[in-house]
Amino acid sequence: MVDATDGLEAMRAAIGRCRVCRDEPLRGTGHQLPHEPRPVAVISTKARILIAGQAPGLKVHESGIPFNDASGDRLREWLQVDRDTFYDRDRFAIVPMGFCFPGYDAKGSDLxxxxxxxxxxxxxxxxxxxxIELVLVIGQYAQAWHLRNERRGSVTETVLMWREILFANRSPAILPLPHPSWRNSGWIRRNPWFEEELLPVLRTRVTMLSG
Known part of the structure; x- marks a missing residue:
C-alpha cells in the first residue's frame, strides 16, 4: 500500500498490483475471489465529483472499465452525461467500496x-x-462507510434523507443514491420523488462541478 504523499501514479500502480483478496483471503468466510483480481478504480487530482459505488460486476471485471454495463447506462442517464464525459478522469473519479469483482451468491446476485x-x-x-467537492454514495455499503451514523435502516430511508445529507455543513458534500441496477426499476416506480425531486438537483450539481 502507498499513501497520498507517494503520488498519484504510485497509488494507481499499487492498486493495480493489489492481490490481498487472493493471497490473504478473509478468515472464516470461505469466500474466494472467482477470478484473478483486476482492481478497477479511477483516482484523479482534478475531478470534483467522486462516484462511490459497491464493487465491479462481471462485465466491468472483463473490460476493466467502471460502470461499463447496464447499471452504468442508467447512472449516466441520472447524471445526464455521455460516456466521454463520464470517463473523463478530470471530471469524475470512481472509487468503489471494493475494487474487484467479488463473485455471485447462490441466487446469482453479486456478492x-x-x-x-x-x-x-x-x-x-x-x-x-x-x-473532491461532491461524493455520490451509491447503495448500502458506500452509504454505511461515508455516512456512518447518519445512515438509516435501509437504502430507501437513507435516500429519503437526501436533502438533510446534501445540505449538511461538510466538505465534501455527500448525496446518497440507490444502486442504478435495472433490478431497481420497481423501486424507482414506487418512489417517484426520486426522479421528480432528487435527480434535478443531482443534475444541476453535476453540471456545475463537471463543466
Whole structure:
C-alpha cells in the first residue's frame, strides 16, 4: 500500500498490483475471489465529483472499465452525461467500496464488496483527492462507510434523507443514491420523488462541478 504523499501514479500502480483478496483471503468466510483480481478504480487530482459505488460486476471485471454495463447506462442517464464525459478522469473519479469483482451468491446476485478493500485503500485514495467537492454514495455499503451514523435502516430511508445529507455543513458534500441496477426499476416506480425531486438537483450539481 502507498499513501497520498507517494503520488498519484504510485497509488494507481499499487492498486493495480493489489492481490490481498487472493493471497490473504478473509478468515472464516470461505469466500474466494472467482477470478484473478483486476482492481478497477479511477483516482484523479482534478475531478470534483467522486462516484462511490459497491464493487465491479462481471462485465466491468472483463473490460476493466467502471460502470461499463447496464447499471452504468442508467447512472449516466441520472447524471445526464455521455460516456466521454463520464470517463473523463478530470471530471469524475470512481472509487468503489471494493475494487474487484467479488463473485455471485447462490441466487446469482453479486456478492458484497470484499471487506479487506476499504480498510486498506479507502482513506489513502480519498486523501489523494482533496479537491473532491461532491461524493455520490451509491447503495448500502458506500452509504454505511461515508455516512456512518447518519445512515438509516435501509437504502430507501437513507435516500429519503437526501436533502438533510446534501445540505449538511461538510466538505465534501455527500448525496446518497440507490444502486442504478435495472433490478431497481420497481423501486424507482414506487418512489417517484426520486426522479421528480432528487435527480434535478443531482443534475444541476453535476453540471456545475463537471463543466
Amino acid at each position: 458484497p464488496p470484499r471487506r479487506e478493500c476499504a480498510p486498506l485503500w479507502r482513506l489513502p485514495a480519498l486523501a489523494a483527492m482533496p479537491q
